[in-house]
Amino acid sequence: MADVATAAAVASTATDLASIQASQMGMKAVGAGLAVGLTGVGTGVAEMGIGAAAVGAIAENKDFFGLGLLFTVIPETIVIFGLVVGLLLLFS
Amino acid sequence: MLAPKRMSRLLIAASRDQLSTVIAELYRHHLFHIEEYVDSGVDGYEGFRIGTPLSGASEASTDLIKIRAIENAVSINAEDIESKAVGARPELMAKIERELPVLEREVEELTGRRSKLETRVKELEQEIQVIKPFSEVPFDMDLLRGYKKFTVFAGYVAREPTFSVPSEVYFAKGKEKSFIIVIVLADQRAVVEKALQESAFLAVQIPEESGPAQKRITDYTGQIASASQEISEIAKKLDEVKTKHTGFLVACEEVLRAEVEKTEAPLRFATTRQTFVAEGWVPIDSVDAVSSDLEKATGGKIYVTVIPTDLEHDSVPVEYNNPSFAKPIQLLMDVYSRPKYTEVDPTLMLAIVFPLFFGLILGDFGYGLILLALVFVLGSFMKGEDGQQFLKVLRNASISSVIFGLLFSEFLGFKLPWEPLIFSRHLNIGGEATGHGAAIPELMVLSIWIGILHITLGRVLGMYNHAKQDHGEHRTKTVMANFGWLAVMWGIVIAIWSYAAIPLMPDLRGLPAIMPGVAIGYIIGAVLIVLGVVFIARDAVLEVIELPTIISHVLSYTRLVAVGLSSVAIAMVVNFISIGMFISPGLANLSIVGIIMILVGVVIFLLGHTLNVALGILGGGLHSIRLHYVEFFTKFYKGGGKKYVPFGMKRRFTED
Numbered sequence: 052m053a054d055v056a057t058a059a060a061v062a063s064t065a066t067d068l069a070s071i072q073a074s075q076m077g078m079k080a081v082g083a084g085l086a087v088g089l090t091g092v093g094t095g096v097a098e099m100g101i102g103a104a105a106v107g108a109i110a111e112n113k114d115f116f117g118l119g120l121l122f123t124v125i126p127e128t129i130v131i132f133g134l135v136v137g138l139l140l141l142f143s
Numbered sequence: 144m145l146a147p148k149r150m151s152r153l154l155i156a157a158s159r160d161q162l163s164t165v166i167a168e169l170y171r172h173h174l175f176h177i178e179e180y181v182d183s184g185v186d187g188y189e190g191f192r193i194g195t196p197l198s199g200a201s202e203a204s205t206d207l208i209k210i211r212a213i214e215n216a217v218s219i220n221a222e223d224i225e226s227k228a229v230g231a232r233p234e235l236m237a238k239i240e241r242e243l244p245v246l247e248r249e250v251e252e253l254t255g256r257r258s259k260l261e262t263r264v265k266e267l268e269q270e271i272q273v274i275k276p277f278s279e280v281p282f283d284m285d286l287l288r289g290y291k292k293f294t295v296f297a298g299y300v301a302r303e304p305t306f307s308v309p310s311e312v313y314f315a316k317g318k319e320k321s322f323i324i325v326i327v328l329a330d331q332r333a334v335v336e337k338a339l340q341e342s343a344f345l346a347v348q349i350p351e352e353s354g355p356a357q358k359r360i361t362d363y364t365g366q367i368a369s370a371s372q373e374i375s376e377i378a379k380k381l382d383e384v385k386t387k388h389t390g391f392l393v394a395c396e397e398v399l400r401a402e403v404e405k406t407e408a409p410l411r412f413a414t415t416r417q418t419f420v421a422e423g424w425v426p427i428d429s430v431d432a433v434s435s436d437l438e439k440a441t442g443g444k445i446y447v448t449v450i451p452t453d454l455e456h457d458s459v460p461v462e463y464n465n466p467s468f469a470k471p472i473q474l475l476m477d478v479y480s481r482p483k484y485t486e487v488d489p490t491l492m493l494a495i496v497f498p499l500f501f502g503l504i505l506g507d508f509g510y511g512l513i514l515l516a517l518v519f520v521l522g523s524f525m526k527g528e529d530g531q532q533f534l535k536v537l538r539n540a541s542i543s544s545v546i547f548g549l550l551f552s553e554f555l556g557f558k559l560p561w562e563p564l565i566f567s568r569h570l571n572i573g574g575e576a577t578g579h580g581a582a583i584p585e586l587m588v589l590s591i592w593i594g595i596l597h598i599t600l601g602r603v604l605g606m607y608n609h610a611k612q613d614h615g616e617h618r619t620k621t622v623m624a625n626f627g628w629l630a631v632m633w634g635i636v637i638a639i640w641s642y643a644a645i646p647l648m649p650d651l652r653g654l655p656a657i658m659p660g661v662a663i664g665y666i667i668g669a670v671l672i673v674l675g676v677v678f679i680a681r682d683a684v685l686e687v688i689e690l691p692t693i694i695s696h697v698l699s700y701t702r703l704v705a706v707g708l709s710s711v712a713i714a715m716v717v718n719f720i721s722i723g724m725f726i727s728p729g730l731a732n733l734s735i736v737g738i739i740m741i742l743v744g745v746v747i748f749l750l751g752h753t754l755n756v757a758l759g760i761l762g763g764g765l766h767s768i769r770l771h772y773v774e775f776f777t778k779f780y781k782g783g784g785k786k787y788v789p790f791g792m793k794r795r796f797t798e799d
Contacts, residue, residue: 118479121772124769127702134706135704138705142583
């Protein structure tokens with residue numbers, strides 16, 4: 052009888068462990084998703100104003116194209132950081 | 144290399160009768176950057192005036208305007224045409240005199256007729272718009288106007304109105320609105336107007352036409368068709384003119400532009416009644432050739448001398464001085480800003496590092512080959528100078544992409560038949576990855592190493608630039624400030640090494656502790672940081688608030704890995720969806736459904752990879768150049784140099 056009880060206890064611990072690991076993995080994935088998604092929103096908000104101003108400036112003077120493009124991608128760093136965090140969460 | 148071409152300031156003085164000879168000689172050399180004379184009482188230039196154009200200037204300009212008008216009319220753009228010499232100046236000038244008036248008349252007549260026809264088509268379309276509401280009306284349109292005792296209303300109503308006075312009504316029920324014509328005695332119009340208003344009446348204009356409306360519309364449509372026919376015939380004739388005369392036109396434009404530039408050059412010189420003086424810049428190694436040729440051409444009746452350059456006050460024009468493989472990337476330097484004459488020209492570094500970064504981001508053998516093919520195809524469309532240079536930049540980047548693809552063992556997201564020679568980027572998507580999977584921490588650290596070294600190089604160059612450009616106490620301060628930034632960065636790095644073990648980086652945790660818990664690494668790091676902050680603050684206190692950028696700039700280099708991995712991930716996901724979810728099941732079961740699944744899979748594969756190539760060019764290109772512009776150049780590079788524009792032109796369509 053005792054053996055059966057022990058075996059059941061071991062089995063339930065194993066399933067518990069598996070489910071805990073699975074839920075941890077799930078939380079990691081959620082975290083990674085939030086990191087990329089929210090930073091993406093942040094970058095978008097930041098680029099909104101710059102992009103509009105840059106297009107205006109390019110309409111005035113075409114030579115501004117290169118610099119305008121550059122200014123527009125500067126907030127891209129934010130989403131890159133998000134992506135880095137996401138990758139580290141998922142793969143390391 | 145690493146510095147712009149050295150220039151000498153040349154002063155040329157001669158008597159006025161040598162003016163055209165000297166101009167022709169300078170133009171031929173295409174080396175003399177004219178320093179424009181401004182009539183503002185410069186020392187030593189008392190009594191000088193701005194010169195007047197040589198004879199023939201206005202004729203040449205008029206002809207040039209004519210040529211450009213014709214080119215516009217038949218849409219020729221010299222940029223898009225392959226360089227090919229068609230003839231020498233004298234014969235072209237003769238040809239211009241002979242053929243230009245005829246050609247001008249021909250093109251003018253064609254374009255004139257075309258614009259008249261286009262106006263006519265517009266008028267007819269407007270007429271049709273007016274008649275259209277009446278197209279279903281079964282009586283002639285003359286019946287709708289010309290009355291003295293009656294008033295005619297025509298327009299759309301929302302519902303059928305009822306009138307309490309005698310009236311003649313035509314009502315055509317429509318889906319949303321109905322068309323109505325009401326004819327009523329003029330003195331009872333108010334009653335009708337009121338009733339109409341109640342049914343939401345929207346009046347339309349009564350056309351000044353006769354006969355049934357439908358017939359008029361058919362008639363006008365016919366007229367429009369014939370006018371359009373005529374317009375397309377004219378377009379065909381203009382096309383014929385284009386194919387026949389393109390070579391002649393672009394060559395003429397070039398000859399005339401040269402003529403105008405030459406005849407108007409004296410406007411940039413200082414002149415007196417008898418003499419003229421021209422100042423300008425010539426690359427040092429060409430000074431002898433230019434001066435001796437000028438003396439030969441004028442038979443020695445000229446005074447040419449080199450004036451010493453004053454780097455503080457002269458704005459010396461800047462011409463790049465790079466080995467040929469680095470020339471295309473000058474395009475990207477000019478997008479940022481041309482270097483100043485006195486600072487380091489980083490073009491060579493950009494030419495080496497930009498393709499490396501691009502390859503690190505888009506390191507895929509297949510994509511690299513696709514980009515190379517794209518460069519090849521675009522090469523036959525983009526004939527302009529800038530376009531060609533851009534393609535060369537893209538070509539170098541793609542070659543780097545191919546090489547990194549072989550190292551990463553990647554082909555459109557698949558694995559090549561060998562293990563990655565450097566760190567693997569194969570993610571575990573769709574259970575495809577074998578071996579150890581992606582070495583993401585190692586790749587991240589690698590990119591941070593690149594960042595640290597790149598920024599260190601930038602700061603060292605910054606120290607060099609300040610040492611070269613500044614003077615006195617300021618010079619010491621700025622050089623030390625740059626050193627301070629370096630010290631803070633390395634201090635942070637050493638402190639981190641003493642705290643944690645990081646793959647691919649030295650582990651300083653084993654260093655002996657000075658006091659319990661305080662390893663020597665911390666001390667070194669702290670000293671470097673404090674020293675650095677002091678140096679920075681001595682130059683400009685406010686700069687201290689910029690200190691966090693040290694970390695964010697270094698971490699910014701992780702984009703080399705992050706953007707690259709996202710491109711790998713997209714490729715692998717596309718492969719998994721198209722092959723794993725459509726093509727393989729389709730192949731397993733070759734029924735009609737199976738074949739459809741295979742086709743869908745192929746479409747997804749093509750679309751997905753096309754998208755990823757486009758993203759790859761944008762991501763790889765923009766991020767690589769941005770790392771240079773924002774993280775690298777801000778450490779040392781000011782730019783703002785004046786472009787070297789030598790007097791003369793690169794002949795594309797004419798011979799000397």
